[in-house]
Amino acid sequence: MTEQPERSHRVRHAVVWLGGxxxxxxxxxxxxxxxxxxxxxxxxxxxxVAGHFPAIVGLPSAALASFLIIAAFEARFDRIKMRLGTLVEFHGAAGPIVLWILCFTAMAMGIKLVW
Incomplete structure (x- = not known):
């Protein structure tokens, strides 16, 4: 039983390194x-590049940055759980996925506003 948390901790660190x-x-x-x-x-x-800079560089960079933020967040603070009022609760694999979508959407909207 004591090996399981250490193993999952190693897996999380490996995911962060793979993201880097x-x-x-x-x-x-x-x-x-x-x-x-x-x-x-x-x-x-x-x-x-001049005509399509946000699509060529901005969106892939936003996707990668979103992944790195979520991976680092999950590696630092263990599992991600989210609750939206009493209607919806995300935990397990759904928590990081939903948080990644929110993070990427916010970055993509920021890119759209700037360019």
Whole structure:
């Protein structure tokens, strides 16, 4: 019985590390090549990025940031449980999923308002 909480704690930390690794992969695969092509002033990259920057960079970054926030929150404070009045209660896997959706929606709306 004492090994179970320690094991789940390790799993949560592994998820946070995998999220950080995903951020590095995103930067190395998508961000750095586009930045390098932009540095070389290739016209197709300039036009594409200028016209669709929120969709190309903003939304994937918001999705990853939402995941990292939820993963870090769950790793730090154990399980996520939410209750909306007396109507709905989220716990188990539904808690992080609903919180991720709310976090991503807020970031996407912020991106839409800014651009």
């Amino acid at each position: 690794l995903a951020a590095l992969v995103q930067m190395s695969v998508f961000t750095f090549p586009v930045a390098a092509a932009s540095w070389r002033r290739e016209p197709w990259v300039r036009d594409l």
